[in-house]
Structure formats: structure tokens, C-alpha cells
Amino acid sequence: MDLHAIDKMFCAYQKNGVQNEGSVEDLRQLGSKPRTKILSVIDGRRAQNCTILLSKLKMSDEEICRAILRMDSGEQLPLDM
Known part of the structure; x- marks a missing residue:
């Protein structure tokens, strides 16, 4: 019985065909998109x-x-503005 194949087929935490042997860098690439920093001249409250x-x-x-x-x-x- 091939336990590795069974584990791979029925793993609960499998994402988009990712194998458990993937490196940390592979997992980072599959994670959320990198956030871009938003440059603002004034803070949110003043903008509102x-x-x-x-x-x-x-x-x-x-x-x-x-x-x-x-x-x-x-x-x-x-004048009141």
C-alpha cells in the first residue's frame, strides 16, 4: 500500500496542486498578491x-x-466653508 500516494490524494490542506514537499519560496509565490504601498498626502480622516x-x-x-x-x-x- 502506497501511503504517500494516498496521503497526497486525500490531503485536507492541498492548495492548487501544491505538494507537501514544496519549499517556503514556493508557498510564498502561491500566497496572496504582494501589497503595493499607497502613498497619501493626507490621512484618511482628513480626506473624508x-x-x-x-x-x-x-x-x-x-x-x-x-x-x-x-x-x-x-x-x-x-464664508462658513
Whole structure:
């Protein structure tokens, strides 16, 4: 009786045809995809606050950009914002 063949056929922890003899490097390659680091200028909470603020402004993206670049000399942005 070939116990190794039976073990290989009925192993509970077999993934995508991986054999138990695989090296650690083989297991790393089968694991999850490598995570890419996300570079952020501001933290998540501030980004969410900016999103809320921008959604309350009833202006297009171009109008908001122009108001910011002109430092709102035309007073287009509300004072409470």
C-alpha cells in the first residue's frame, strides 16, 4: 500500500496542486498578491472631511479650482466653508 500516494490524494490542506514537499519560496509565490504601498498626502480622516466639504459646495470642479487659484477674490466660496 502506497501511503504517500494516498496521503497526497486525500490531503485536507492541498492548495492548487501544491505538494507537501514544496519549499517556503514556493508557498510564498502561491500566497496572496504582494501589497503595493499607497502613498497619501493626507490621512484618511482628513480626506473624508475634504470629500464631505466638497460635496456640500454646489460648484463644478473647474469653478472650485478657479476660486482656489484666485484665492477667492470674487467671494464665490461660502464664508462658513
